[in-house]
Amino acid sequence: MSSAELSQIAVNALLLSGLLALVAVGFSLVWGIMNIVNLSHGAFIVMGAYLTYWMHELLHVDPFLSIPVSMAVLFALGYAVQRTVINQIMRAPLLATFLLTFGLEILIVNLLNFFFKADTRSVTTSYSGTGFTLGAVRIPYVRLFALLVSLTLVLLLGAFLNRSRLGRAIRATGMDIDAARLTGVQVGAIYALTFAIGSAFAGAAGSLLAMVIPFDPNLGGGYTERAFVICVLGGLGNVVNVLIGATIYAVVDVFVASRLPQLSQAVTFALLVVLLIVRPQGIAGRSLS
Amino acid sequence: MARAARFAVPAVVLAILLFVPRFVSSYKLLTATTVLCLALMAQGWNFIGGYAGYAAFGNVAFFGIGAYATGLLMLSRWHLGFFPALAAGAVLAAVVAVVVGVPVLRLKGHYFAIATLGVAEAFREVAASWDSLTEGATGIDLPVQSSGQFFYYSALALVAAGVAATALLARSKIGAGWVAIREDQDAARSVGINTTLFKVVAFALSAVFAACAGGITAYQNIHVAPDDFFKIEYTLQMIIACIIGGSGSVWGPVVGAALYQLLSTYVWSHFLELHPTVLGAIVIFFVIFLPRGLTDLFRRIAQGRRIGWNVLLANVRASRLT
Numbered sequence: 001m002s003s004a005e006l007s008q009i010a011v012n013a014l015l016l017s018g019l020l021a022l023v024a025v026g027f028s029l030v031w032g033i034m035n036i037v038n039l040s041h042g043a044f045i046v047m048g049a050y051l052t053y054w055m056h057e058l059l060h061v062d063p064f065l066s067i068p069v070s071m072a073v074l075f076a077l078g079y080a081v082q083r084t085v086i087n088q089i090m091r092a093p094l095l096a097t098f099l100l101t102f103g104l105e106i107l108i109v110n111l112l113n114f115f116f117k118a119d120t121r122s123v124t125t126s127y128s129g130t131g132f133t134l135g136a137v138r139i140p141y142v143r144l145f146a147l148l149v150s151l152t153l154v155l156l157l158g159a160f161l162n163r164s165r166l167g168r169a170i171r172a173t174g175m176d177i178d179a180a181r182l183t184g185v186q187v188g189a190i191y192a193l194t195f196a197i198g199s200a201f202a203g204a205a206g207s208l209l210a211m212v213i214p215f216d217p218n219l220g221g222g223y224t225e226r227a228f229v230i231c232v233l234g235g236l237g238n239v240v241n242v243l244i245g246a247t248i249y250a251v252v253d254v255f256v257a258s259r260l261p262q263l264s265q266a267v268t269f270a271l272l273v274v275l276l277i278v279r280p281q282g283i284a285g286r287s288l289s
Numbered sequence: 290m291a292r293a294a295r296f297a298v299p300a301v302v303l304a305i306l307l308f309v310p311r312f313v314s315s316y317k318l319l320t321a322t323t324v325l326c327l328a329l330m331a332q333g334w335n336f337i338g339g340y341a342g343y344a345a346f347g348n349v350a351f352f353g354i355g356a357y358a359t360g361l362l363m364l365s366r367w368h369l370g371f372f373p374a375l376a377a378g379a380v381l382a383a384v385v386a387v388v389v390g391v392p393v394l395r396l397k398g399h400y401f402a403i404a405t406l407g408v409a410e411a412f413r414e415v416a417a418s419w420d421s422l423t424e425g426a427t428g429i430d431l432p433v434q435s436s437g438q439f440f441y442y443s444a445l446a447l448v449a450a451g452v453a454a455t456a457l458l459a460r461s462k463i464g465a466g467w468v469a470i471r472e473d474q475d476a477a478r479s480v481g482i483n484t485t486l487f488k489v490v491a492f493a494l495s496a497v498f499a500a501c502a503g504g505i506t507a508y509q510n511i512h513v514a515p516d517d518f519f520k521i522e523y524t525l526q527m528i529i530a531c532i533i534g535g536s537g538s539v540w541g542p543v544v545g546a547a548l549y550q551l552l553s554t555y556v557w558s559h560f561l562e563l564h565p566t567v568l569g570a571i572v573i574f575f576v577i578f579l580p581r582g583l584t585d586l587f588r589r590i591a592q593g594r595r596i597g598w599n600v601l602l603a604n605v606r607a608s609r610l611t
Contacts (some may be wrong), residue, residue, distance in 0.1 A: 088577055092608035094398050095344045099532065100576045102525075107569030114562050188610050228403055273407045276293040276400050277392045 004136035011137050011256055017243075017250035018147035019208055020230060021154050025242045026201030029157070029225035032236040033174035033194045035094070042076055042220025043226055044199050048206020049215045050116060063123050063211045064145065070203035074173050078199025083192040086168040087252065090191065105220070110251035112217035122214040126218055146208045153204055157197070158239035229272050299452065306445055310438045317435040322509065324550045325444035326502040330523065331530040331542030332451040335497025336491040338528065339536030340464060341487065342471025343394065347405030348499050349523040350412040351382040355500025356507035356518045357416060357423060358382070360431045363508075375504040382500035383493040390492040394485065397428070397474075404523075413519035428514030431523060440509045447501050448543060456539045467491055468537070499527075525561070533575050535582025544584055580604055 027041045048070040054070060055061040081104070089096045109176040131140035161167035173190045181187050205223075209215060226249065234245020256267045310318055337345045358378030362369040369377070378494020379592060393404045416423050423429065434440075459463045466487045469477035478484050507513045526549065527542075556567045578601040579586065590596055 029313075031399075037402075085573070085577070087610045088605050089580075089608045090610040092576075092580065092604075093342070095338075095342070096576050096580060096608070098344060098399065098402060099528070103569040103572030103576065105569070106565045109565060110565035110569065114566070131330070168529055191610060225403075229397075232400070232403075270407075272413065273393075275402050276396055276404050 005258075007135070008137050009258055012157070013140060013247075013254040015139070015143040015147050016254060017247040018150035018154075019205065019212070020142075020226060020250055021239075021243050021246035022150035022201060022205040022208065022247055023223050024227040024230040025154050025239060026198035027224070028159075028231045028234075028236055028239075028242050030195055030198040033170055033233060034090070034191055036097045036101065037228065038195075038197075039098065039224055040104040040108060040220075041101075041198070041202055042057065042222065042224035043105045043112075044202035044220075045080070045206040045209065045223050046112060046215065046217055046220040047077075047108065048074055048203030049114060049210035049219070050112065050206075051203065052207040052210045053121055053123055056125070063125060064149065067149065067204050067207045070207045071200040074203030074282065075196045075200035079196035081199075082195035083188070087188055087191060098280045109217050109220060114219060118214045118216050118218065120214045121210075123210045123245075125211070128145060142211050146212055149208060150205075153201065154239050155244065157201065161239070166193070187255075232272060232276060241274040296343075303449060310441055312565055313436045318441055319509075320550065320554075322437070322440045322444050322505070324546050325441070325448050326449050326506050326545045327526055327530055327549065328546035329444065329451060329502040329505075330499050330527040330547050332448070333495035333502075333532070334527045334531050335455065335536055335538075335542045336458075336467070336497040336498075337488075339531055339538070339541065340459070340467035340471065341488055341491040342467075343491070343494065344402040345405050345409070345492070346356070346402045346524055346528075348410030348495055348527060349519055349521060350405075350409040351386065351496035351499035352503035352506075353409075353412060353515070353519040354382045354385055354417060354496075355379060355503030356513045357429070357503075358500070359504030360420070360429050360507045360513045363431055364429065371508055375501060378504045379497045379500040382496040382503075386493040386496035387489055390489045391485070394492060395486045405522075409519065409521070409524065409555075413515050416515040416519060423515070426515060428512055428517075431511050431513065434508055444502075444505050447498075447505075451498060452539060452543065455542075459539055463487060463490065471537075491526060494610050525609055531573055531582075532580070532583055533571070535584035538582070538584045541582050541584045544587075545582060548583065578602075578604060580608075 023045065026044075027038060030036050030038045030041075039045055051073060052063050052066045052068040055066040056063050061069075085104075086097060086100060089100060125142075127141055129140075131138055131144075133139070155191070161171055169180065169185045169190055170193065173184070173185055173187050173194075180190070209219075209223075230242065230245035230249050232245070233248045234241040234243070252271060260267065309321060313321070314469060330348065333351075334345060334348055337343050337348075353377070355378040358381045359371070359374045361367070362374035362377055363371060367374075380424070389408055393401065393408065396404055405528055417426050419425070466477065466482045466484075469480070470484055470487060474484055475569055503518065510517075530545035530549045531542050532545065534543065537542030552565075553568070556564050560567055575582065581604075586596065586600065589600065
């Protein structure tokens, strides 16, 4: 492999890792705080992609400007889902939330298929195909902006969780729900807020994905899996864990895709299964199993 | 009285089922066989998912292994009869379950679920790419057996055996051990239960049942291809059947499989395009309101308890965030 090829792979991995961190950060938050593996996360991402698509198509809104709208809409939806549905079974065995979010995923994906058909769509803007070259490496503008937006959002979430009063209430609830309740935290509302933030970040990830890849209603499942792998690789607990996990995943994914494109899914899954068995607590985080 | 009913009701049901082929069209018989195969898979999942409480999300791997093993053993190279081939497929699936299960069953909760999902995906890719054995994505063709009754009675016999096996195991030490593992694995280990052994046995049993369903389906469909026999929908169907019937109960998987088929047919004919939406809503409904499934509801009715909204709300009251 030439050094030019290698540096292109490195840059591609870097560009991908930011997006993947945004894909996984909401999933990681919901898992870490409430012990819910949200199988409908990918469906929320796809909803974000459609919101950006339709805003661009019908109202000619620049896709980057539609991100706050996607986040707001999915925040509201996520809040309602947790408050009215998932909170009803929070003390049931683990399998219950797993199956519930799975049912939600089937439902959302089917409704998207029903209303928007299974057609592949993409958001194309005036600057879509453009980019610049740095030495031998080509960098598309959209992917660079997507990286910057992703990192900004992820770090903002980290700051919110660590510095703000509400963020501390969320983390306290995740650590010990009874102790949090004793200090006056409204845990029902905090759970709903946590799921809402997770959904909002899924929406943002969907908006960005709509700009960089073609999508259809069935895209979500793959992103739920990726988010899971990233959380296992990086561990749970902090946005830094997500960034580590996403970087490892992106490097492996870009490298395998350039060498053995037909096996990229199998290699990633094999890596995951081996890692789960050898180190169930993840590479860098605390265990939550 | 209750004891007599416990044997009389299954006997009557079985007697009716034995005469079904005389009265229905061959198409309906095919549907009935599909239901029985789903019941078989659900009975298998019930051991690991219902009794031992491990959310296995990759049982379709054993369905596919059973299908391929049965098919390949019946073909030119070995020329085995159907039943020996089916038995060999079931044994092979059990061996695979033990080999995979020993490391994977160390994982708990979500990790176990996703790992099994990954294992099933890996088997699909192996089946799709091992051209010299499985003929890759094209798949293999089995000898033709056109008698619908043959498949119906084979599946019925296995389901009946499954009910008996579940009933016996549930009352045995091993069934109690599974429930102990489900409720609290550390406590189970501390009272001397060999948790690894018990879990592996449950996983291997689930593999045997799925493999039998796979073998029958393969012979009935004549053609086995990776995408048809390793699709995740089968895993989902067996789990949904178990949940709506009542997981961790003797009759739950069978009742659930029948109900799943009825619901599915009804939904297909009334809301063709929204079929998955309705099934998703049904899953959500059962998880929230009836997590112990319909057999639990029947049991309450049989005990003469009043059934009302309180039954639906009882679970919400017990498991909602307070």
